[in-house]
Amino acid sequence: MKIEDFKNKNTLNIPEDYFETLHSKIVSKSCNSKTTATPKRKRVLGWKSIGYAASIAIVVFIGGFIYNSNSGNSHEIVANEEFYDKDYIENMLNNYPIDDYTFYCYLTNTNMN
């Protein structure tokens, strides 16, 4: 047998009117469905956007925490500065009779007893 012997033999059949129905089946299946580009346009937030938002939220949270920690220290510094305020000390020296030892204890915050 040579392969040319089979060349013009149509041995594979199709049902009657198959191609007429195939066209309408394909068109109704495809043209009624959306193309891939359409849903992409409708997407408002993607996973990347959510990731960026989460990263920003973490940075803001950590930044706020550090800021608050620093703010707490600054209050202590202010309090100490008030404690060693020059005007306050001069006022004490001029108006209240205190000896050198009492003044030393006051400045060093030590117990006089």
Place this chain on the structure above:
Amino acid sequence: MAESNYNEKMITMQLKDENLRSAAFSIVVKQYSQKIYWHIRHMVLSHEDADDIVQDTFVKAWANIDKFRGDSLISTWLYRIAINETLNFLSKNRISTVSIETSEGAIAKQLESDVHFNGDRADALFREAIQRLPEKQRLVFNMKYFEEMKYEEISEILDTSVGALKASYHIAVKKIEDFLSNKD
């Protein structure tokens, strides 16, 4: 039947226009559905399988219509989708390559019992010989022998050199003739 006044350039432009796209695609289906169906049918043999795959091919083409830039012919693009769909189908159904263990004549016997096959024993054996070819060789053989495509067209679709296609076709012919000569 295919449209006699089919204009490839015009249809390609209309496919890019959202308002004209559906009508243009309907013309494309009318123009190419038969060719694509027969291409698939020669690969899978079963009408029911070919029917499913040809529909999936056009549905996928429509879903990805935005990616078609018109760099290639519409037919080339459709053939590529059809080939991918067919090879995926064969792979999933594990009938892509006929194993050595499959007894000779088994495929022919199965084909003879198919209501959509009207050939004799020799025709069935010829189809079996083709089914025993590796997928790529089978594609090349079918496109050249049944669809009478030029090597240049096949080269464009399969992205393979003309020389390699000629070699592949001649090897396929030799294998089929060897298989058939053992059945004489």
